[in-house]
Amino acid sequence: MRTLKDWSKYKPMKDERDEQIDNDSKSVSWAFVTTGIQILTIMCLVKGNSAWKGCLGALSIGLSVELLYKYLAYKERPYAWVGMISGLIGIACLVWFGITG
Secondary structure, three states: OOOOOHHHHHOOOOOHHHHHHHHHHHHHHHHHHHHHHHHHHHHHHHHHHOOHHHHHHHHHHHHHHHHHHHHHHHHHHHHHHHHHHHHHHHHHHHHHHHHHH
16 A cells, blocks of 8 residues: 555656647637637727727737747748737837826
């Protein structure tokens, strides 16, 4: 019979399946966060709240990071250009929101 001391040494090894599940869970959770921010942006616009600028900035920066990551993987320039433009738009929206509130 194993003692508690023996079980404390046991560490399961991660395999490719575990890494794929981890990546998929992060992807799905990011999709839900993005959807939530989009809904929040629309709600802020409808209610006249200026927080839509910050939400739009966050969405643009998220899109930028996603596209720049694809550029690093595929080395295709359209990903880099659109990623940089959306990143600049996101930064501009966040600065605009920070200044005007």
